Amino acid sequence: MNRILFFMMLVVTVTGLLAACSGGQPAEPVSFDVEMSEYTYTPSTLQAKVGQEITINVSNSGVLEHELMIGREVEYQDGKPNGFKVDMFTAAGVEPEISGGIASSQSSDEHMHANPGVMVTVPTSETGSIKFVVNKDMVGEWEMGCFSQEGVHYTAGMIGKFIVTP
Numbered sequence: 517m518n519r520i521l522f523f524m525m526l527v528v529t530v531t532g533l534l535a536a537c538s539g540g541q542p543a544e545p546v547s548f549d550v551e552m553s554e555y556t557y558t559p560s561t562l563q564a565k566v567g568q569e570i571t572i573n574v575s576n577s578g579v580l581e582h583e584l585m586i587g588r589e590v591e592y593q594d595g596k597p598n599g600f601k602v603d604m605f606t607a608a609g610v611e612p613e614i615s616g617g618i619a620s621s622q623s624s625d626e627h628m629h630a631n632p633g634v635m636v637t638v639p640t641s642e643t644g645s646i647k648f649v650v651n652k653d654m655v656g657e658w659e660m661g662c663f664s665q666e667g668v669h670y671t672a673g674m675i676g677k678f679i680v681t682p
C-alpha cells in the first residue's frame with residue numbers, strides 16, 4: 517500500500533468518527549408550547565440540548581397575568597420571592613428573541629424584580645414566545661418561575677424546570 521492511499525484512508529476514518537461523535541448534523545430546532553394558568557406551567561419540565569434552537573411559546577389560559585423567567589437561586593425581597601439571582605440568559609450571554617406578550621429585560625408592570633433578567637409577561641388570553649440557541653453555558657438544571665403579584669404566584673407553585681444537556 518502506498519503512503520498516499522494509507523493517508524487517504526486515515527482521513528476518511530477520522531472524518532467518519534468525528535461525524536459519529538457530533539451526530540453528523542446540527543440539532544433539530546425544537547418548540548415547546550407551554551400553557552400558563554393559576555398557578556402552573558403545563559408542561560412544567562422542558563429539556564434542551566446544546567446547539568438546539570429553542571422556541572418556547574407561552575399562552576395564558578388563566579384569569580391573571582403571568583410571566584416566565586428562567587434562572588437559579590430565588591432572590592427574596594421583604595420575604596417575598598422576587599426573581600432569580602442568576603438569570604439563565606444573562607449568565608450564558610444569550611439575548612433571546614422575544615415576541616408577543618409584554619417583552620422586557622426588566623419588569624414592566626407594577627412589580628420590579630430585584631435583579632434584571634429576561635422575561636416575557638403575558639396578559640390573559642394572550643401569547644408570547646422566547647426564541648434562542650442553547651449554548652454550553654446553559655448546561656444544567658434551571659428553574660422557570662412566575663413572580664407576579666409580589667411573588668404570590670411563585671409561592672403558590674408556579675414553578676417549572678428547564679434542563680439542558682450537553
Ligand SMILES: [Cu+2]
Nearest residue numbers: 582662664669
Ligand atoms: Cu403567574
